Amino acid sequence: MYHSHYGMQREGGLYGMINVSVPGVTEPFNYDADHGIILSDWYHHSAYDQSTTLSSIPFQWIGEPQSLLINGKGNYNCSGLTPGICNSTNPQCSPSTLTVIPGNLSVKAC
Numbered sequence: 001m002y003h004s005h006y007g008m009q010r011e012g013g014l015y016g017m018i019n020v021s022v023p024g025v026t027e028p029f030n031y032d033a034d035h036g037i038i039l040s041d042w043y044h045h046s047a048y049d050q051s052t053t054l055s056s057i058p059f060q061w062i063g064e065p066q067s068l069l070i071n072g073k074g075n076y077n078c079s080g081l082t083p084g085i086c087n088s089t090n091p092q093c094s095p096s097t098l099t100v101i102p103g104n105l106s107v108k109a110c
Contacts, residue, residue, distance in 0.1 A: 012047040015040070032104035041065035042074060071096040 017036045043050060044066040053060045067074040073096040078086030087093065 009047070032101070035098055035100070036071075037098070038069075038071055040069045040072075042067040042069050044076075 015038075017038055019034065019036065042065055043062065045062070050062050053062050067076050073094070075095060076086065076088075078088050
């Protein structure tokens, strides 16, 4: 996984996955699929707000993340938010899924 080391860019979403294939090196077994999974946290405040709070004097802790994400998707109880802010019925808000076919080999589930 790569991520930025400048300011709060990682919190702003500057991170991702890198798969490295070494030329001339073969895997010790053949697999059918390569499934990547990124686990990350999500604070429901902007990176600017977080940076301002963390760099204040005296130091102020921003607290724990409000959500956890799997491949950029998570679950959040929208009932306490202003109507229209959160749409949990939007298909883009559905949990991340991973299809593993029985009998096939994958790098993570062999």
